[in-house]
Amino acid sequence: MSTVTYAPVATAATRPVTAGEPTAASAPTIGGMPRYARAEREALADLLLAVGPDAPTVAEGWLTRDLAAHLVLRERRPDAAGGLLLPPLRGHAERVRRRIAARPYDELVAQVRRPPAWSPVSNRLVDELTNTMEFFIHHEDVRRARPGWLPRDLGAGLQSALWRRAAPLARLALRRFPADLYVQAPGFGELSVGRGGEPLRVVGAPGELTLFLSGRQRVARVQLDGAATAARRLRSANLGM
Incomplete structure:
Protein backbone atom coordinates (compact mmCIF):
# COMPACT_ATOMS: atom_id res chain seq x y z
CA MET A 1 0.00 0.00 0.00
CA SER A 2 1.34 3.43 -0.92
CA THR A 3 1.14 6.22 1.57
CA VAL A 4 0.37 9.87 1.01
CA THR A 5 0.47 12.64 3.57
CA TYR A 6 -1.17 16.04 3.17
CA ALA A 7 -1.04 19.26 5.20
CA PRO A 8 0.65 18.31 8.47
CA VAL A 9 -1.41 18.68 11.61
CA ALA A 10 -0.93 22.07 13.23
CA THR A 11 1.02 21.99 16.49
CA ALA A 12 1.75 24.60 19.10
CA ALA A 13 3.61 26.58 16.43
CA THR A 14 0.64 28.81 15.77
CA ARG A 15 0.62 32.56 15.76
CA PRO A 16 -0.16 34.39 19.01
CA VAL A 17 -3.80 34.98 19.75
CA THR A 18 -4.81 38.52 18.78
CA ALA A 19 -7.53 40.78 20.09
CA GLY A 20 -11.01 39.63 19.22
CA GLU A 21 -10.12 35.97 18.87
CA PRO A 22 -11.74 33.86 21.61
CA THR A 23 -9.82 31.53 23.86
CA ALA A 24 -10.95 29.31 26.71
CA ALA A 25 -10.02 32.09 29.10
CA SER A 26 -11.88 34.82 27.20
CA ALA A 27 -15.07 32.90 26.38
CA PRO A 28 -18.11 34.22 28.27
CA THR A 29 -19.58 31.83 30.80
CA ILE A 30 -22.99 30.83 32.06
CA GLY A 31 -23.22 28.84 35.27
CA GLY A 32 -19.42 28.67 35.24
CA MET A 33 -19.35 26.90 31.84
CA PRO A 34 -17.70 28.56 28.83
CA ARG A 35 -20.06 29.77 26.12
CA TYR A 36 -18.03 29.04 23.02
CA ALA A 37 -20.89 29.76 20.62
CA ARG A 38 -21.18 33.30 21.97
CA ALA A 39 -17.41 33.85 21.81
CA GLU A 40 -17.20 32.67 18.20
CA ARG A 41 -20.23 34.77 17.26
CA GLU A 42 -18.70 37.93 18.75
CA ALA A 43 -15.33 37.30 17.13
CA LEU A 44 -16.93 36.68 13.74
CA ALA A 45 -18.97 39.89 13.99
CA ASP A 46 -15.84 41.85 14.89
CA LEU A 47 -13.99 40.36 11.92
CA LEU A 48 -16.87 41.00 9.52
CA LEU A 49 -16.79 44.68 10.46
CA ALA A 50 -13.01 44.82 10.20
CA VAL A 51 -12.78 43.34 6.69
CA GLY A 52 -15.91 44.96 5.23
CA PRO A 53 -18.73 43.64 3.02
CA ASP A 54 -16.69 42.64 -0.03
CA ALA A 55 -13.94 40.49 1.49
CA PRO A 56 -13.52 36.92 0.22
CA THR A 57 -14.49 33.87 2.25
CA VAL A 58 -13.61 30.20 2.00
CA ALA A 59 -17.21 29.49 0.94
CA GLU A 60 -17.00 29.45 -2.85
CA GLY A 61 -18.79 32.38 -4.49
CA TRP A 62 -19.57 34.15 -1.22
CA LEU A 63 -18.21 37.45 -0.03
CA THR A 64 -18.54 38.50 3.60
CA ARG A 65 -21.87 40.19 2.84
CA ASP A 66 -23.23 36.88 1.53
CA LEU A 67 -22.01 35.00 4.58
CA ALA A 68 -23.59 37.50 6.96
CA ALA A 69 -26.89 37.24 5.06
CA HIS A 70 -26.77 33.44 5.34
CA LEU A 71 -26.44 33.66 9.11
CA VAL A 72 -29.26 36.18 9.42
CA LEU A 73 -31.54 33.97 7.30
CA ARG A 74 -30.69 30.88 9.36
CA GLU A 75 -31.71 32.53 12.63
CA ARG A 76 -34.46 34.92 11.58
CA ARG A 77 -36.27 33.35 8.63
CA PRO A 78 -37.38 29.81 9.59
CA ASP A 79 -39.67 29.82 6.54
CA ALA A 80 -36.56 29.90 4.33
CA ALA A 81 -33.99 28.18 6.57
CA GLY A 82 -35.28 24.76 5.55
CA GLY A 83 -33.72 25.40 2.16
CA LEU A 84 -30.28 25.18 3.74
CA LEU A 85 -30.84 21.42 4.04
CA LEU A 86 -33.73 20.49 1.72
CA PRO A 87 -33.05 20.75 -2.04
CA PRO A 88 -36.68 21.52 -3.04
CA LEU A 89 -36.59 24.65 -0.86
CA ARG A 90 -33.17 25.96 -1.91
CA GLY A 91 -34.49 28.32 -4.55
CA HIS A 92 -36.69 30.12 -2.04
CA ALA A 93 -33.87 30.22 0.52
CA GLU A 94 -31.47 31.75 -2.00
CA ARG A 95 -33.96 34.41 -3.07
CA VAL A 96 -34.52 35.37 0.56
CA ARG A 97 -30.79 35.38 1.25
CA ARG A 98 -30.14 37.74 -1.67
CA ARG A 99 -32.79 40.15 -0.43
CA ILE A 100 -31.25 40.09 3.03
CA ALA A 101 -27.78 40.67 1.55
CA ALA A 102 -29.00 43.90 -0.05
CA ARG A 103 -29.54 45.48 3.37
CA PRO A 104 -26.96 47.86 4.87
CA TYR A 105 -23.93 45.81 5.88
CA ASP A 106 -23.64 47.27 9.37
CA GLU A 107 -27.25 46.22 9.99
CA LEU A 108 -26.48 42.66 8.89
CA VAL A 109 -23.46 42.39 11.16
CA ALA A 110 -25.46 43.77 14.10
CA GLN A 111 -28.02 41.01 13.53
CA VAL A 112 -25.26 38.40 13.37
CA ARG A 113 -23.86 39.69 16.65
CA ARG A 114 -27.21 39.79 18.46
CA PRO A 115 -29.51 36.86 17.68
CA PRO A 116 -33.28 37.29 17.93
CA ALA A 117 -34.97 36.92 21.30
CA TRP A 118 -36.08 33.46 20.24
CA SER A 119 -35.03 31.28 17.34
CA PRO A 120 -35.22 27.51 16.79
CA VAL A 121 -31.43 27.44 16.41
CA SER A 122 -30.33 30.24 18.75
CA ASN A 123 -32.36 30.14 21.95
CA ARG A 124 -30.49 29.68 25.22
CA LEU A 125 -31.47 26.03 25.53
CA VAL A 126 -29.77 24.95 22.30
CA ASP A 127 -27.24 27.70 21.56
CA GLU A 128 -24.10 25.74 22.44
CA LEU A 129 -25.37 22.64 20.67
CA THR A 130 -26.42 24.30 17.43
CA ASN A 131 -24.07 27.26 17.14
CA THR A 132 -20.61 26.38 18.47
CA MET A 133 -19.67 24.53 15.30
CA GLU A 134 -21.68 26.84 13.01
CA PHE A 135 -19.96 30.02 14.14
CA PHE A 136 -16.54 28.42 14.46
CA ILE A 137 -16.75 27.27 10.83
CA HIS A 138 -17.92 30.62 9.51
CA HIS A 139 -15.39 32.53 11.62
CA GLU A 140 -12.70 30.42 9.96
CA ASP A 141 -14.34 30.94 6.55
CA VAL A 142 -13.41 34.60 6.86
CA ARG A 143 -10.08 34.15 8.66
CA ARG A 144 -8.71 31.54 6.26
CA ALA A 145 -9.57 33.52 3.15
CA ARG A 146 -7.09 36.20 4.27
CA PRO A 147 -3.42 36.14 3.23
CA GLY A 148 -1.01 34.72 5.78
CA TRP A 149 -3.59 33.06 8.03
CA LEU A 150 -2.47 30.53 10.62
CA PRO A 151 -4.54 28.28 12.90
CA ARG A 152 -5.61 29.72 16.22
CA ASP A 153 -4.70 28.14 19.55
CA LEU A 154 -8.24 27.10 20.46
CA GLY A 155 -7.60 25.60 23.86
CA ALA A 156 -8.66 22.17 25.08
CA GLY A 157 -12.17 23.22 26.07
CA LEU A 158 -13.22 24.47 22.66
CA GLN A 159 -11.41 21.60 20.94
CA SER A 160 -13.34 19.14 23.10
CA ALA A 161 -16.63 20.88 22.31
CA LEU A 162 -15.84 20.73 18.59
CA TRP A 163 -14.92 17.04 18.76
CA ARG A 164 -18.31 16.24 20.30
CA ARG A 165 -19.86 17.74 17.17
CA ALA A 166 -17.26 16.59 14.64
CA ALA A 167 -17.65 12.91 15.56
CA PRO A 168 -21.32 12.65 14.49
CA LEU A 169 -20.53 14.88 11.50
CA ALA A 170 -17.87 12.38 10.42
CA ARG A 171 -20.31 9.50 10.66
CA LEU A 172 -22.79 11.41 8.51
CA ALA A 173 -20.42 12.90 5.94
CA LEU A 174 -18.26 9.80 5.44
CA ARG A 175 -20.74 6.96 5.85
CA ARG A 176 -20.82 6.20 2.12
CA PHE A 177 -17.20 6.93 1.30
CA PRO A 178 -15.65 3.88 -0.43
CA ALA A 179 -12.79 3.25 2.01
CA ASP A 180 -12.10 1.96 5.49
CA LEU A 181 -11.68 5.31 7.26
CA TYR A 182 -10.21 5.97 10.71
CA VAL A 183 -10.79 9.51 11.95
CA GLN A 184 -8.50 10.47 14.82
CA ALA A 185 -8.29 13.58 16.98
CA LEU A 200 -7.22 5.60 5.14
CA ARG A 201 -6.42 7.48 8.33
CA VAL A 202 -7.61 11.07 8.82
CA VAL A 203 -5.76 12.80 11.66
CA GLY A 204 -6.12 16.31 12.99
CA ALA A 205 -7.14 18.55 15.85
CA PRO A 206 -10.92 18.68 16.35
CA GLY A 207 -11.18 22.18 14.89
CA GLU A 208 -9.31 21.13 11.75
CA LEU A 209 -11.40 17.97 11.39
CA THR A 210 -14.55 20.08 11.75
CA LEU A 211 -13.47 22.21 8.81
CA PHE A 212 -12.41 19.21 6.74
CA LEU A 213 -15.66 17.34 7.33
CA SER A 214 -17.78 20.39 6.50
CA GLY A 215 -16.28 20.64 3.02
CA ARG A 216 -13.34 22.94 3.76
CA GLN A 217 -10.68 20.35 2.89
CA ARG A 218 -8.66 22.97 1.01
CA VAL A 219 -7.89 24.97 4.16
CA ALA A 220 -8.05 22.28 6.87
CA ARG A 221 -4.75 21.24 8.44
CA VAL A 222 -5.25 17.49 8.57
CA GLN A 223 -3.03 14.54 7.76
CA LEU A 224 -4.19 11.74 5.47
CA ASP A 225 -2.25 8.47 5.69
CA GLY A 226 -3.11 5.56 3.40
CA ALA A 227 -3.71 4.74 -0.22
CA ALA A 228 -2.95 7.71 -2.47
CA THR A 229 -6.03 7.23 -4.64
CA ALA A 230 -8.37 7.16 -1.63
CA ALA A 231 -6.67 10.22 -0.14
CA ARG A 232 -7.06 12.23 -3.34
CA ARG A 233 -10.69 11.19 -3.63
CA LEU A 234 -11.39 12.29 -0.06
CA ARG A 235 -9.61 15.60 -0.59
CA SER A 236 -11.95 16.42 -3.48
CA ALA A 237 -15.16 14.83 -2.14
CA ASN A 238 -18.25 16.98 -1.68
CA LEU A 239 -18.54 16.77 2.11
CA GLY A 240 -20.50 19.95 2.73
CA MET A 241 -24.17 19.79 3.69
Missing part, protein backbone atom coordinates in the same frame (compact mmCIF):
# COMPACT_ATOMS: atom_id res chain seq x y z
CA PRO A 186 -5.26 12.84 19.18
CA GLY A 187 -6.11 13.33 22.82
CA PHE A 188 -9.85 13.62 22.13
CA GLY A 189 -11.07 10.47 20.41
CA GLU A 190 -11.28 8.40 17.26
CA LEU A 191 -13.86 6.55 15.20
CA SER A 192 -14.14 4.32 12.15
CA VAL A 193 -16.52 4.97 9.28
CA GLY A 194 -16.94 4.36 5.56
CA ARG A 195 -18.27 1.60 3.33
CA GLY A 196 -15.07 -0.41 3.48
CA GLY A 197 -12.15 -0.85 1.14
CA GLU A 198 -8.67 0.58 1.26
CA PRO A 199 -7.67 1.86 4.72
